[in-house]
Amino acid sequence: MxxxxxxxxxxxxxxxxxxxxxxxxxxxxxxxxxxxxxxxxxxxxxxxxxxxxxxxxxxxxxxxxxxxxxxxxxxxxxxxxxxxxxxxxxxxxxxxxxxxxxxxxxxxxxxxxxxxxxxxxxxxxxxxxxxxxxxxxxxxxxxxxxxxxxxxxxxxxxxxxxxxxxxxxxxxxxxxxxxxxxxxxxxTVRERQSLAAVRPQRPALPASVRRVFVPAAAASFVGFALFGVFTSVSPAFLVESLGVHNRAVSGLVVALAFFASTAGQLAAGRIGVARSLPLGCAALLAGLLLLAGALYWDTLALVVLSALVGGGGQGLTFRGALSAVAGASPAGQRAAVISMLFVVAYAGISVPVIGVGVLTGPLGLEGAGLVFLACMTALVSTAAVYLLRHPVREE
The missing domain is CATH 1.20.1250.20 (MFS general substrate transporter like domains)
Structure with missing residues (x-):
């Protein structure tokens, strides 16, 4: 003991x-x-x-x-x-x-x-x-x-x-x-080698995995993009549009999204991959719509709800995506396929966020945010429809 x-x-x-x-x-x-x-x-x-x-x-x-x-x-x-x-x-x-x-x-x-x-x-x-x-x-x-x-x-x-x-x-x-x-x-690693033995990992996507990978990666991309927007531009939105100058409040709003993701990942382990991916997409969609409402009506409560609902959806989709992709991958290529999923997810943190920054000049922060949300809504809706028509099988 x-x-x-x-x-x-x-x-x-x-x-x-x-x-x-x-x-x-x-x-x-x-x-x-x-x-x-x-x-x-x-x-x-x-x-x-x-x-x-x-x-x-x-x-x-x-x-x-x-x-x-x-x-x-x-x-x-x-x-x-x-x-x-x-x-x-x-x-x-x-x-x-x-x-x-x-x-x-x-x-x-x-x-x-x-x-x-x-x-x-x-x-x-x-x-x-x-x-x-x-x-x-x-x-x-x-x-x-x-x-x-x-x-x-x-x-x-x-x-x-x-x-x-x-x-x-x-x-x-x-x-x-x-x-x-x-x-x-x-x-914990018993047989260690020198640093010279480290080799670059090439992301791989075998044909047998694509049917599962594409919708799972799309949902992961949207979830991480939502996090990217929350952690990069939401403090500015809280100040400029809502008049919230308290940085502790800004930090709490961002933190709620990550804490909700933890809860979503825990829930995904209980409800299973087949249901966590479409449910996570639905929660992401709801989180995006709540954030759109917050931008349109300048309402702090909707920002908080968006963080909670969208963060939970990100947790559901990402753990579901990892499980689905790992289960569908050939054993010899599993690490490479998972690396590919992480690359797509982190591209979601970076590329859309830069796009929001580019659009902020001509459209303003709220207008740029609404364009971002429209694009992400279309992407996650497509992934959700595909997953409902082609459910991921439990491994």
Whole structure:
């Protein structure tokens, strides 16, 4: 019993390290308005600063997604924490837009290293009969950490001194504590090789998987795009259209979307893949419509409901998509197909968000948001209709 308790303690500590790293990736969210005031850049530049993060994540997933399988979990995670610390350092030293680009890129590289390695590590630290619970710990750490970032920064920047510095100082302290914890946790990869053995992963899409992959990827793209808009431009919308200048409130609204995603992923495990994908698409559609209503009528309550409903839909669709795609993939190509799904998902965080930034100039923030929502609604509706006509079979 003591051995099992010890393994669960290690699993939870690994999850805490995972959460700290992911919190750093969303920490700047409620601070973009302050950076705009300080450096005088446009809404388009805000969205590009945000999207640089996704390009960093995709680069690592493609070039070094299997690194922790080769050199071990702890070296990769310690590298990820080092990159997170460098990212915080860039924001602390920021004297212009270039520092923000560098900080976001380093943050993306850190998250790219953590996404696969920390998920596997948390599961491997748990007792052998606890893989299901450990998977939820990893999921909760990932999404919960993403949600805690804007909440922490929003509260500190609103109610404590040095709003552009204190959140990153606190995160650096948490990163240092996480590194100390990680050094005390065991390595779970038994047969390790040198870094030279790491090879780039090429995304693959076998013909047998396309029937499942295309609608699952479309739903994942929309879910991540919704997150992208919430974390990049929603604080500006709250200020400009709703007169909400409290950064703690802005951070909370963004955090709710990530917390709801955690609940959606937990629900997906209970209702099954076949139902979670179409139900998730329906929830995403409802979340998009609620956000459209919030933009049209300038209503804070609808923004909050959109975060909750859309976040839950994202959790349902993404866990359902991962399960469906993994189950339909040939064993020898499963990792490559899953990498392809992650690349599509992170493209959803970056490409549409930049599009919103481009359209903000001629159409205004609300008009650009409505165009984005119309495009995403068409995409997720098409995916939902396809999934209803061609249900994904349980594996």
């Amino acid at each position: 003591d051995g099992e308790r010890g393994r669960w303690r290690q699993c939870l500590l690994g999850g805490a390290v995972f959460a700290v790293c992911m919190a750093g990736t969303t920490l700047p969210t409620p601070l973009y308005g302050l950076y705009q005031e300080k450096f005088g850049f446009s809404e388009l530049q805000v969205t590009v600063v945000y999207a640089v993060y996704a390009f960093g994540v995709m680069g690592v997933l493609l070039l070094a997604g299997n690194a922790s399988d080769v050199v071990g979990r702890r070296p990769v995670l310690l590298t990820g924490l080092g990159l997170a610390a460098l990212s915080a350092g860039c924001f602390l030293c920021a004297t212009g837009l270039g520092w923000l680009y560098a900080g976001r890129m380093l943050s993306g590289l850190s998250a790219g290293l953590f996404t696969g390695a920390a998920t596997a590590y948390v599961i491997e630290l748990a007792p052998k009969n606890g893989s299901s619970r450990a998977t939820f710990v990893a999921t909760a750490a990932n999404m919960g950490g993403l949600g805690c970032g804007p909440l922490l920064a929003g509260v500190l920047s609103q109610y404590a001194p040095w709003p552009l510095y204190l959140p990153f100082v606190v995160h650096l302290a948490l990163v240092a504590c996480s590194a100390a914890v990680l050094l005390r946790l065991p390595e």
